[in-house]
Amino acid sequence: MTDIARKFYILDTNVLLHEPLALYSFQEHNVVIPMTVLEELDRIKDRQKDVSRDARVAIRSLEQLFQDATTEQISQGVEIDHKGVQLGGVISIFADHHASFIQESFSEDEPDNRIINAALYLQKSKAPAKVILVTKDINMRLKAKGAGLKFVEDYRTDQVIGDVDLLSKGYQKVEGQFWDNIKECETFNRGEDTYHQLKSEKILNPYANQYVIDEKNDFVGKVTEHFKDEVELLDIGYDRLMNQQAWGITPKNIYQGMAINALLDPKVDLVILTGPAGCGKTLLAVAAALELVIENKQYDKIIVTRNTPDIAENIGFLPGTEEEKMMPWLASVTDTLEVLHKNDNCSASSVKYIMDKANIQFKSVNFMRGRSIQNSFVLLDECQNLTASQLKTIITRCGEGTKIVCSGNLAQIDSNYLTPVTSGLTYIVERFKDFEGSANIYLNGVMRSRLAEFAEEHL
Template sequence: MKIYVLDTNVLLDDPKAIFAFEENQIILPLAVLEEIDDQKTKTSSIGHNARETSRILDNLREQGRLDCGVKLKNGGNLRIEINGKDFEPPEGLNAAKKDNRILSTAFYIQKENPDQKVILVTNDINLRLIADAFGLKAEQYRSNRLNDDDIYTGSHEIKVPAELIDRFYQNNALELKEFKDIDKKIYPQEMVHLIAVDQKGKSALARFNGEQIVPFLFSKASPWGIKPRNKEQKFALELLLNEDIKLVTLLGKAGTGKTLLALAVGLSKVTDEEAYKRLLVARPVIPMGNDIGFLPGTKEEKLQPWMQPIFDNLDFILNQSNDSSFSFDYLVEKNLIQIEALTYIRGRSVPNQFIIIDEAQNLTAHEVKTIITRAGKNTKIVLTGDPYQIDNPYLDKHTNGLTLLAHKFHNESIAGHITLVKGERSELARIASELL
């Protein structure tokens, strides 16, 4: 049996983490409970998870004293360690810091159980480094962590005989059984690039609708004058314009056009087609849930610095449009567009709207769930982000809510995903993104 000492950030990420370690012993240092208590009043997902952790521990308390240990349903054992608080940390570490108190508890547990494997579980990179430097095994919490192979790209390149591409254009469909050598499974709404192996330059772009490989429905579309510049942007437009697809996730580095395309389609669907009542655009005020009341001015003036990238994209789209009667002020006045901090969406029900959540790579899985469950009838949600530009200190490209969402939904026909790879902002921006 192993002994796992959990850091606070593990429970703030997943309150049910104490049930994820099978038939092993779970230790919560007293400092963890103090940090949980410090976070419980926050209105963000961290506050929600802190309160949920407290509720779970309170329910377990009914089974017995937590400092003596209680049995878990999975066969494990949970105990709150209060003795370790008096154990001196290694020389050079400040004993007053809660992180070092947690480390001290782990060292105390290791000293008291020399014949058992003691592991500190933390999402804090520096704490893992310090633990390792002093000979204590440390791991990242992996319950919500994807492997590189699990990260879904949303597109599939298949090499086929030229004759099969001809048949695709003639019949407007191909059955999966007609492909002999597919190296991996194709998921609903996945984009397919057919490339002829026996005729140079011959290819076709298509989509798997869950049953057949079919042609694009919107290959000629240019919403509000925005035309796709590469195949990934064509893939993205195919997903964005299809009203049967209610959830779209777009990943890509800066300058790949993910936010621009989403805004152009949203404006087109709201103003030209009237398919939705309003375009709602939101970004997290980093960190999500923090109050912006300390900034001067009205709510709109406070949001200006956070939303400027959205305004820049809207300004570019409006300048591309042939209809000079549309302006940002007109769209706001007619209630056709609404720009919010993500904090203000919490608790709402949002029907009949085209919703764009920008910078979604900074969201946790719970925050993404909170957003998706706001969707009312006839609402489409688009989440965009760059998994290589994450500001949340406890998230990375394998654990952020956007990447997890794309992975969880890749087998659902109601959802689509694409990873954009080519920068189109400018030649300078593309080179800088690759070299710097």
């Protein structure tokens, strides 16, 4: 590749915090790390936050690439070697501050400004080569474009889909009645269950544990096997689906019915629930957990955890044990327990009794690393605020006999560096959809109240 054809990618700090190994994602092109980025990574690596680990991973990766390089080679660039494989690209460190030759567009008081100034300098000095600033900071992208930088991009290498509207919902709806235009079908029984094997032309891109429904609510099936041109469906039936119960809770719509079916299925180890606020994600998950732990005795305990913004600082100021500190963050679960037992003579005593009987444990995400969780029902709430690597860390903690439920609302992302398409929740929905031990359901419709439903639609 010619020097002109090689692009220069200038990486912002937040890119390396989002994906520490992003250094290896730019193939045969030039990767430039401003000195300001190294300084920011140095400040972050010793914090008591989860991002400090990502900062350390990024620093170690850079050290490995530059360990044998001279000062001149570091500034000019060294070849990118990833696990012994030459990727064809070159990485360098650019001294972007205290350099009189840089034409300033902004004052150098802010790290972002120094990085933008460096990008503008490289755009001028490396012309006609293409210089691209890569950052996950939307405001920084706007500032850079306003200052005259021609090419500014988000880091998208980790995206599995281009638009969140393309995210798999866990089911597909067939127009009209399902059996219309089905010409060939082989029906057989396995035990008490009925299966249909038919041509897959009416079911587009089927995957394991995907539900199939029709507009008339006459048919509900679940994909159990799919071949090149055929698909095998378990015939569940609409009435059977809607009459399921989990701790006294019955589904209010077909989407909740599919969710309960997946939650109670012993063959499904991972259930992913997405949907708007008030659609019943937490209620159904908690009800299913109590049903499986107390009534069916399928699991020994329930572990509840969730992402907590600024957890490393704020959690330390709360009194009590780890579980007591987590209680404010997990109020949605305790509220759900109260709803499930609101008709008891003494609901407060019932909730306390159930929490002891089900051995419900509230844990911080920060303390999940290194654990091996056996024979447990794990509820991971608010997953939309987790990255793919954070979710991987938690899911890989699950050992034999453990079921994990990941729930979240992609419209309520609080992280500064995540969007619906880069959220870890989106990532696992797409990555696990072909895994026979997982199911995902988008719970369409707000069941909490008419007020919540109106707010979800109009605000």
